[in-house]
Structure formats: structure tokens, C-alpha cells
Amino acid sequence: MKLTGHKVVITGGGSGIGAGLAKAFIERGNKVVITGRREQVLREMVGRLPGLETFVMDVAKETDIQKLFALVAKEHPTTDVIINNAGIMLWPDFSRPETLGENLFDEIEINLKGLIRMTAVFLPLLLKQPEATLINVSSGLAYVPLASTPIYCATKAAVHSFSDSLRHQLRKTHVQVLELAPPRVETNLGETAGRPEGKYPGMGLEAFIALTMKALESGKSELPIGQAKFLRFGSRLMPSFLFKKLNPSKA
Numbered sequence: 001m002k003l004t005g006h007k008v009v010i011t012g013g014g015s016g017i018g019a020g021l022a023k024a025f026i027e028r029g030n031k032v033v034i035t036g037r038r039e040q041v042l043r044e045m046v047g048r049l050p051g052l053e054t055f056v057m058d059v060a061k062e063t064d065i066q067k068l069f070a071l072v073a074k075e076h077p078t079t080d081v082i083i084n085n086a087g088i089m090l091w092p093d094f095s096r097p098e099t100l101g102e103n104l105f106d107e108i109e110i111n112l113k114g115l116i117r118m119t120a121v122f123l124p125l126l127l128k129q130p131e132a133t134l135i136n137v138s139s140g141l142a143y144v145p146l147a148s149t150p151i152y153c154a155t156k157a158a159v160h161s162f163s164d165s166l167r168h169q170l171r172k173t174h175v176q177v178l179e180l181a182p183p184r185v186e187t188n189l190g191e192t193a194g195r196p197e198g199k200y201p202g203m204g205l206e207a208f209i210a211l212t213m214k215a216l217e218s219g220k221s222e223l224p225i226g227q228a229k230f231l232r233f234g235s236r237l238m239p240s241f242l243f244k245k246l247n248p249s250k251a
Contacts, residue, residue, distance in 0.1 A: 001133050001176065001216055007031045007079040009072060011059055011118060012086030014041035016187030017137065020209040021083060023049060028213075031076065035059070035068060035086070059086045059114030060106070069121045080132040082122050084115040087137065089152045091194035099194075104151075111155035116162065126175050135178045135216075136163045140228030142181060143235040147247040148196050167221060176221070180212060183227035203227075 008025050012018040013034025022034050026049050033053045036042050042054035055071060057064035072079050088110050092100055115136060126132035142160040145153035160179060167177035184202035203226050215223040224232045234242045 001081075001178070003028045003213060003217060004030060006081045006133075007076045008033070008081040008083065009068075009079055009122070010034045010083040010085055011114070012036060013054075014038055014045055016189055016205070017182060017185060017208070018083070018085040019045060020205050021085065021212070022052060024209050024213050026052060030081075033072065033076065033079075058110075059118060060109040062117060065114075065117050065121050069125070072122075073125055077125070078129065079122075079125060080129040081135070082118065082126065082133075083135045083137070084118050085135075085137045086114055087111045087152075087155075087189070088192075089149055089190035090192055091149050091190075091196065092151060093148075093194065094150070107151045107155050111152065112158050112162075115159060119166065123175070127173060129174065131174050131176075133176045133178060134166075135180055136166075138163070138179055138181045140181055140183045140224060140226075140231040143224075143228070143231040144239065144242045144246055149190070163222075178216070179222050180215075181222070181224040181228040181232065182208060182212075183225055183231075 003025070006025070008030050010018050010022055010032065013022045014036035018034060022032050022045065025032050031051070033055060034042065034045060035055045035057045037056065037058050039056045042056060046052050046054060055068050057068050059065060088107055090103065090107055092104060094100070119134065126134060136159050138159040139153075139156040141153045142156040145157070160181070163177055163179040170177055185208045186202045186204050208225060211225050212223070215225060231242065
């Protein structure tokens with residue numbers, strides 16, 4: 001895809017990968033609207049990126065998505081890029097079912113159902129454009145799961161599968177479906193209760209964004225970045241070996 005002249009909506013754009021993508025697209029002359037659940041965080045983003053627009057919402061709520069769509073369709077009817085980035089990572093331990101709380105299904109509601117809701121609601125607008133792009137953010141963990149965050153990995157595997165099917169269904173339209181699969185990136189994703197102890201080194205955000213923008217120009221539909229490339233390739237040749245490397249058994 002071209003990287004200039006677009007009107008872009010990014011969910012989960014207040015921090016991390018979403019914020020990095022917003023900055024990169026604005027720097028290339030695009031109009032960008034970001035969403036997020038924390039109003040103060042969005043306000044701070046506007047202070048750093050003049051011209052950025054924000055909308056406070058939760059992709060887990062159908063009514064919020066409908067309100068976002070109404071705003072975008074009215075104020076930016078030529079919107080041609082939707083980036084489904086909003087996501088959370090939790091650490092439920094099913095070996096201790098007594099610790100599983102009320103937020104057990106939050107990752108499914110946000111990472112998967114939220115992405116599908118956004119897709120269903122915004123596709124009519126995208127289909128009106130001469131060309132349009134839908135970018136779904138999955139993960140390298142869609143290919144090989146990290147057992148300590150099982151629901152997160154399951155949602156990202158589902159996003160991968162959904163993106164493949166959606167791409168096939170829309171193959172005769174002008175809507176391009178891309179899947180962006182990040183590696184571990186140095187953001188605050190996963191900094192939640194129950195996170196296993198230890199260091200989880202990742203790619204720097206700026207380096208990841210630079211590689212992502214280059215990958216978007218490649219013309220490819222599936223875009224694994226960094227270590228995610230290795231996980232994608234290895235999952236086809238040695239899935240058991242990679243699973244054991246990611247999830248070593250304790251003595």
C-alpha cells in the first residue's frame with residue numbers, strides 16, 4: 001500500500017504500537033483518528049501530534065463502535081484505512097482455577113470480538129472507496145503460543161485465521177486485508193497482574209515501526225516482523241520444538 005494521502009482510523013492508538021503507527025502515518029501526511037479507553041492518554045497524544053483526532057471508546061462495546069462509525073462517516077467519509085490494533089494481554093493460570101477472575105473473557109471481547117465488530121461496522125464505508133486497506137494486528141504468538149498467556153495467544157491465532165478468510169471473501173473487492181504480526185515489542189502490553197517473573201526482551205518500538213512501514217509498502221498480505229518471521233516459518237517445520245523453547249518445563 002502507499003503510505004501517503006490516506007485517512008486512517010487506529011484503535012488502541014493511545015500508547016504502544018498504536019501510538020507509534022499514528023505518529024508514522026501523520027509524519028507521512030495522512031489524516032489520523034485514534035481511539036482508546038483513557039481520555040487523558042489521548043489528550044496527551046494530541047499534544048504531541050498536531051492534527052491528530054481522538055475518540056474515547058471501548059471496542060468491546062458495540063454502541064461505542066457505532067458512535068465512532070457515525071462520527072467518521074460524517075466527518076471523514078473518505079476514510080480508507082482501518083487499523084484494528086486494540087488489544088490486551090492477561091496471564092490467567094488454569095492450573096489454579098481459584099485465581100481466575102471476572103476478567104477471564106476480556107481478551108476475547110477486545111482482541112477478537114472487538115476486531116470483528118470494527119470490521120463488520122466499517123466495511124460498508126471501506127467498500128465505498130476506490131481503494132481501501134484493513135490492517136489486523138495479530139502477533140508472532142499466533143503461530144506458536146506462550147502458555148502463560150493462553151487466551152491472548154488463542155485470540156491472536158483467531159485473528160490470523162479470520163484475516164485469511166476475510167481476505168478470501170473480499171478478493172473481488174477493492175479492500176485489501178493485511179495482517180501485521182509483531183514480535184515482542186518494548187511497550188506496556190502485558191504489564192498486568194500475574195505476569196511471570198523474568199525479563200522478556202523485545203524489539204524497540206521505533207525499530208518495529210520503521211520495519212512495519214517498510215513492510216506495508218511490500219505488497220505482501222501477511223506481515224510478520226522480526227522474531228515473528230522466525231515463529232511463522234518455524235511453526236510449519238518444527239512446531240513442537242518451538243513450543244518447548246518458548247515454554248520450557250520446570251524441573
